[in-house]
Amino acid sequence: MHKTLGFLTVLLVTTLARAGEAPPLPALKIDPARTAVVGLSSGAYMAGQVQMAYPELFPNAALVAGGPYGCAGGKLEVALGSCMKGVPAPGVAAMVASATRRSAAGEIGALKDLAHARVYLLHGKGDALVAPAVAEAGAHFYEQLRDGTPGLKAMQVHDDGQRAFAHNLPVAGKGDDCDKSVAPYLGHCGFDAAGEIFAQMFGKPAHAASAAKGELRTFDQDALRPGGTDVFLADTGYVYLPPACLAGKPCGLVVAFHGCKQNAAAVGKAFVEDAGFNRWADVYAVAVLYPQTRASFAPLNPQACWDWWGYSGADYDTRQGVQLRWVVNAVRALGLPAGH
Template sequence: MRWTTRLLCVGLLAGAGSACASDSTSSSLPTLKIDSARTAVVGLSSGAYMAGQVQMAYPELFPNAALVAGGPYDCAGGKLDVALGSCMKGVPAPDVAALVARAEQRAAAGEIGALDKLAHARVYLLHGKDDALVAPAVAEAAVQFYQQLRDGVPGLDGMQVHDDGTRAFAHNLPVAGSGDDCDKSVAPYLGHCGFDAAGEIFAQMFGKPAHAATTAKGELRTFDQDALRPDGTDAFMADTGYVYLPAACLAGQPCGVVVAFHGCKQNAAAVGKAFVEDAGFNRWADVYNVAVLYPQNRASFAPLNPQACWDWWGYSGADYDTRQGVQLRWLVNAVHALGLPAGH
């Protein structure tokens, strides 16, 4: 048993919505009929950085991304002090032009995916103007990164970049209900702001919904994350992850995939199933016929990650944000196990 995980793991997002109809345990992910044209990665804070890394490293798998309160790809450059300064406080401001040039170099070297796979990407960047943890200027640097990538790389003029940065909320994921925590950054990091961020994310990724979401009626299952370690290598993740499965997906209908990454101090060991049940993604997953994968990180002292953040500065190794990054390779194993074709 990982005692450090049991004592230190902290938090995942949570949000508005009802608990799903059933909750079951399984040792492995089910194999679904995955529609590879409907995939996306989403995340809050460190999860937003992780989502951006996945998109850039494996654009053939996940060309679409929604980043909530996150900055541009490769912002930290493998340095914790840069992560804490430039990439959170915006001092100094991230050098967006240099990051774009670096991404082009890495793509040419095969360290990340081919940029032409982003030709029809949808990118949604949501951040609150009252965010005191990740400065709005950092989130705007992420917007500029995608805009410069789209405008400067041949063939990417079809990339859609939507900047949603004028809403009044703090460092959290806004949810549909009303409450007194919209202007706060407190566990489980769900701001009851009267804005359904999950619904907007799904609309941005997959188009307008056929009908409104009501309550989640599918299955929320657990699965063994250790079984998906790449080549048996520790990916510094929790033992157990979660996956939400709409009834249509379980019935064999074509099903999309959304991977939802929690932020720091937000894994299930700290806030239980708040994020995986209440963030609002499951309700919309039923509407869109999309499975939602909720990977879980773990906290540790060695490597130093006491807040269970996803690796966006290098604690898992120098190649953390490339196709060789251990957490990124774990995710590839997971989505292939779920049924996403290996050829994509």
């Protein structure tokens, strides 16, 4: 009896300790005028999906080594071929037409909410995984959407594709991995991509970034499942809170989506600590949410990619997509006002 009680006590304490490791997201004073989604590779496709599905929440997006919205069309073979290798070339005009129809049908957000959007597309000339032509198609998608949709003339589209780096996120330091695509997929290229992303999304900085002085916290991702539905994410995610946010001041919000094989289970805290976003978050007073995927074989996603081809369901890239609805739940929990 005593042994049983002892075992139950240990089990309860262990369970409580585990639960304590991943608390809920903190409630912040989020400024809805300063929000953006960013991502690398599958995370770039995910960022584009969030932007197109919920432009009223996230009109601004920075896509690193990603292609046009709706590229895969729900087919893995298309994702692996046209949307990564660029063969056959993505049909941009058809994707723009599809996005326009889907917006009118309410499957994605209202295009008018992109009227003052800022879109930054960064990709390396040495990328052998996502062909430069695919990233260029991503830029053409936004350009054609802007030029062909009434009211979007002010949308800013910056195509930054002339830098020499491989399939990675460039960081400020220099090293021998800039021309390689190796874990943790942070290329030491002497180019601070995070700083350029923040400048593109929110304007020139007030001062240079130094070491991050805020707090990187874990949070319970399962608690944010829409209707309890499995969204194929890890149990725990990360959020970075700069000093201004911790002090209760209004702050912006960036949701940063890692790439395939770049989740915490694969690379530890490399992406959430070393990508450079946290340093600039301090300068701009912007919280950074780092959601984390999980690898699985059913559905088939062994590299822990974000869903940009349909493994989570046929509506994966719409307002009904489970991962997209999870993101909305997360930013609402952080304090993004319900009116936006």
